[in-house]
């Protein structure tokens with residue numbers, strides 16, 4: 001078991017409270033809204049007192065409880081291809097099995113599908129499938145892809161207009177409430193406070209030893225702010241607590257908690273790109289921590305908001321700020337910008353190397369990652385490592401293979417550090433597919 | 434050679450011209466000419482043509498070149514199209530193009546736009562995310578802004594004035610080509626034995642990179658010559674081919690499916706060059722850009738890469754089967770193609786409700802083995818003939 005810190009316990013309680021509230025939504029007459037993590041409109045939803053559901057979170061929680069592969073098989077038996085995104089299949093399989101959520105509570109059906117497909121085209125197909133099942137109200141927010149790397153006024157205006165003409169009226173309809181702009185502003189101000197603390201936590205990894213693991217630990221840190229807690233007092237408290245914990249470790253010169261205890265002897269500082277594997281999360285993490293490798297930065301933790309890179313919600317411009325948030329999520333950015341971000345992280349966090357974890361399911365992340373690998377190598381002069389598995393489909397997680405590749409990669413980094421690069425046994429090419 | 438033989442021979446030569454020599458020739462034949470590559474499936478062809486830029490659909494390389502370097506860019510679980518696109522680029526086969534337009538078809542094409550930006554800096558790369566929203570006013574304003582910017586930028590590059598008159602003329606040229614495409618579809622529907630899929634496909638692929646007026650003329654000549662063949666219908670079933678809208682199946686696969694006992698009377702192979710709804714109609718305000726925007730927003734042809742706003746895709750497919758008097762549906766999707774594959778279960782459920790038989794297979798553009806697909810299509814055709822169901 002991973003040793004629990006107070007903030008982890010607090011997060012566990014938040015999550016349990018969330019699922020319990022969700023279970024009561026029907027009796028409390030709170031409309032249920034299904035939506036996605038990247039580009040979510042949590043503060044706006046909260047302004048209408050609706051209960052949000054994030055199917056991706058259910059999928060990853062199911063995977064961590066070893067239930068996802070069964071759900072995926074169920075969806076495949078119903079005709080879904082083995083080639084497509086496993087998050088979608090996990091969710092549909094769960095639905096076919098009675099929509100009982102990861103904590104054992106039944107997930108109520110949606111009153112509204114709030115479709116914003118920031119950074120991923122598959123989201124749209126996913127909600128088309130859900131709508132077929134539920135036949136409920138749908139609000140569609142099309143967030144344009146920032147293909148040329150610049151958020152234009154036209155893009156922002158387009159998103160804001162859709163919020164005004166499509167999303168807010170639908171939320172008003174299902175909730176029976178009018179939008180209270182002041183309430184939205186207050187919520188955004190709280191988001192900003194929590195975002196400051198989270199960004200501080202991520203930036204603490206610049207120190208040696210790093211007091212955090214910005215990938216394996218990072219996925220816990222982003223939990224509340226990427227989902228239904230952003231904009232709440234609960235989130236502010238959680239991030240203040242997390243920051244205090246990290247401050248303590250920093251003062252004591254301690255590393256982060258890992259599956260094997262505190263990682264104080266940090267032999268490798270890595271930047272990691274791509275989502276984690278959830279079905280063998282602990283084993284996956286252990287491959288790194290066993291070797292004394294700590295993640296000092298990661299791109300996955302930018303997928304629901306680029307806070308570490310500086311994005312903050314702005315209560316003075318509520319709708320524009322929500323639009324900017326949606327537009328600037330990591331996977332909504334073009335590959336050159338994503339490569340640049342990765343390279344900047346390697347430099348700013350003085351990383352020894354970077355690892356790309358490519359997942360079979362996710363074209364949004366994976367298509368182009370081999371090109372990114374070369375680009376970041378070119379920009380930083382540091383060789384990268386490349387491993388492959390899947391998010392929630394255990395059939396694609398090969399522990400021995402990944403362990404082997406990571407160990408070879410780290411040996412190569414060690415040899416390189418020792419000035420032995422020319423004679424080292426492993427070369428970057430050997431740790432790639 | 435007969436007229437039809439000459440036409441087909443020329444079409445084959447054009448199809449095999451992967452290095453786009455014919456595009457180069459067109460550019461050299463007049464002043465201020467550009468050629469802009471477009472990926473499936475959305476391409477603002479009227480806007481490009483008005484800017485004196487030949488729209489050139491690039492749908493991968495198929496099995497016409499061997500993909501070697503392109504494979505180093507993509508993992509095994511990603512479709513084949515981006516690999517062969519890169520191979521074409523790295524071999525210099527796309528040098529005749531001045532730029533590329535990447536529409537938001539899926540995350541693979543989306544990310545390919547970024548790979549392209551850094552790999553081919555000589556190309557103008559433009560990403561277009563056509564509105565998917567149900568909210569038409571903001572969608573129209575946004576798309577108009579994107580297309581107007583594109584029009585101005587391309588005109589500045591080609592050296593022509595970005596006038597409404599040029600847009601009017603382009604709309605008329607494309608409307609004539611669309612009329613030719615509709616006639617071709619009708620002729621094939623009525624007499625597929627005279628217009629085999631293999632030839633029709635070549636003709637439609639020619640539309641990918643021909644000046645629209647020249648293609649319209651060629652299409653008319655082909656329809657007339659092919660219809661005059663006087664072949665007798667064979668005992669085959671009529672099918673709609675669904676899902677192969679982006680990465681293209683090899684021509685041999687299409688031939689194999691027909692020879693196994695099917696007439697492919699409808700498909701979405703070359704979406705983007707065919708009309709996807711009514712042509713742009715310039716209103717009383719005389720605003721051609723508004724007409725182009727409106728035509729896209731109200732396109733009627735369903736597609737896996739457009740939001741199915743009313744949940745009608747299944748019923749629309751049943752309607753398509755009816756209109757084409759098809760006996761069944763062949764789902765043919767590129768391996769690892771999320772948009773096509775995620776649509777299939779939804780569509781098959783509706784086909785089941787309407788007792789429309791179907792079968793499904795996957796392919797990649799460079800598949801060399803057709804035996805299994807031939808057998809599958811053959812068994813499907815036999816069972817439909819025997820039992821009226823698969």
Ligand code: SF4
Nearest residue numbers: 085120122362363364
């Ligand atoms: S493709 Fe990727 S981002 Fe999209 S739903 Fe699947 S896992 Fe999520």
Ligand code: SF4
Nearest residue numbers: 512539541679680770
């Ligand atoms: S074949 Fe499918 S997945 Fe591949 S680029 Fe085309 S639409 Fe995208």
